[in-house]
Every structure is written in structure tokens, then in C-alpha cells.
């Protein structure tokens with residue numbers, strides 16, 4: 541049995557843990573802050589009431605007769621048993637409703653992003669004011685700090701759930717429906733999100749990152765992402781591009797500016813600029829790109845990308861160098 545101070549420390553662990561990259565307890569956006577506030581009020585209030593009830597039960601059970609007589613007064617039963625719950629629950633109802641209207645009354649979103657749940661990754665499209673697609677990417681959303689984005693949540697085959705705990709609540713992506721979520725970050729940072737509705741074999745490997753940056757950095761990112769892919773700069777990258785175009789990669793992947801225009805898999809036009817590969821499964825570098833190409837079915841069994849194990853080491857280095865250069 542661990543000692544009492546250790547138990548207390550263990551209980552505080554989730555609150556003090558430094559890993560804030562995916563945490564409801566470290567809100568960095570308006571909605572997340574509201575949800576955290578409501579949760580704390582309910583949690584602390586519920587805890588206090590529970591404590592008082594246990595105390596009264598203890599008195600009723602163990603105190604000597606004259607010291608517990610007051611518990612049977614009619615006023616205590618009516619007050620504690622009827623009036624108190626009615627007042628507390630009504631107050632909470634008004635409080636949660638009023639936070640809801642705060643959330644409803646906000647200025648229009650600065651940007652619109654369409655997020656589609658795929659098996660098992662996130663298709664991300666930035667839209668202009670008219671709803672036209674500005675650019676397509678995957679598994680990574682960039683946001684300007686302090687500006688809100690309207691996220692249109694869609695799905696093609698099964699239900700997923702979009703959850704970036706530091707920034708907002710959880711909302712489902714349902715085939716045939718469009719759900720709308722407000723996303724806003726109040727501080728720069730990288731926040732991890734995770735599919736929160738079981739969606740098949742690789743549900744656990746369906747994460748994404750939201751990267752919040754100062755508006756000028758965001759504008760620069762947007763402009764860079766809208767440009768077509770970089771052209772190969774050396775022999776290795778040239779080899780990689782040729783192999784990419786000759787090996788049906790383009791049947792599933794788009795690289796804007798080349799003949800590759802597939803739609804089944806993630807857009808790879810700027811894959812080298814992303815933090816992770818395969819929806820948060822691997823960090824992104826030439827080594828993991830090569831590993832993914834030969835071993836996608838070992839890394840993420842059942843994924844819609846077949847493993848390509850026909851390449852020589854040199855060819856794999858070429859493919860990885862080419863894809864990593866697509867910044």
C-alpha cells in the first residue's frame with residue numbers, strides 16, 4: 541500500500557502532467573475553456589455535496605441518540621431533501637444554458653475547413669468564402685492564433701469523431717451529414733487530436749495535429765501550401781519522382797504539378813512539410829517515409845495503402861528523398 545502523500549500525488553497526476561499536447565485539462569481555446577470550466581464546477585460541486593452527504597450519513601449511523609436527533613427535523617428533510625436539490629439543479633441548468641448561448645453568439649468564422657473522415661486518416665480541405673477548395677492536405681490543420689475557424693465535418697463510409705481536447709469539444713463525422721464545429725486557439729502550439737469513435741481496425745492510429753501559429757506565419761503557410769509541388773533538385777530526387785510516377789502511386793495520391801492525381805489517399809503535394817505520417821502513426825522523416833512505403837501493411841494492417849516491397853535500397857532512398865523534399 542503506497543503511503544498517503546504518494547496517493548495524493550498520484551491523484552494530482554493528470555492535472556500536473558507536463559504532456560499538454562492532448563489534454564482537456566489544459567484548454568487553449570474558447571470552447572475547451574468553457575467545457576473545462578463547466579467540468580470543474582460540476583466536479584468540485586458534486587464532490588462537496590458528496591462529502592456533506594457522507595458526513596450526515598456517518599452522524600446518522602454512529603452518533604449517540606441525542607446528538608443525531610436534529611437530523612430528523614422536518615425542516616432539514618424539506619430543506620436538504622427537496623429545496624436544496626431543486627435550487628442547485630435549477631442554478632446549474634441556467635448556468636450551462638447561458639454558456640451555450642455565449643458559444644452561439646460569436647462573430648463569423650475567419651476561415652472554413654472541411655475535414656472528411658477516411659479509413660483511417662483525415663482529409664483536410666481549406667475552402668474560400670464561396671466554398672471553393674483552395675487546397676487539400678491531410679492529418680494536419682493549421683490555424684491563425686486568435687481567429688476562429690468553422691470546421692465542416694464529413695465522412696464517407698463510417699462514423700468517426702473529431703476531438704482535439706485542448707481546443708474544443710468532440711463532434712461526430714457522419715456519412716451523409718455535415719456537422720459544424722468551431723475551432724479556435726488562443727495561444728500558438730501544436731495540439732494533438734484523435735478519432736474518438738471506434739471506426740475499424742486502425743481507429744487507434746487515426747490522429748491529427750492542429751498547429752496554431754501567429755497570423756503572418758499562418759498566411760505564409762497557406763500561400764506555400766497553395767503552390768504546386770517542388771520540382772526535384774538532384775539525381776536522387778529525380779529518381780524518386782520517376783519511381784513515384786511509374787509505380788501507380790499516382791493512382792491514389794495527388795502531387796499537384798505532376799501527372800499524379802489520385803484521390804483515394806492523402807494529397808502528397810506538400811507531404812514533406814507535415815509533422816507526422818499516416819495520421820499521427822509515425823514522425824515524418826526520410827527514414828519513416830521509406831519504412832512506410834515498404835511496410836504500410838505491417839505498420840497499419842488493413843490500411844488502404846498496399847506495402848511496396850519491390851524497391852531496392854537505393855530506389856527507396858530516392859522515393860523518400862523526393863517525398864521529403866515536397867515541403
Ligand SMILES: [Cu+2]
Pocket residue numbers: 657660699700701735736737738739743746
Ligand atoms: Cu475514425
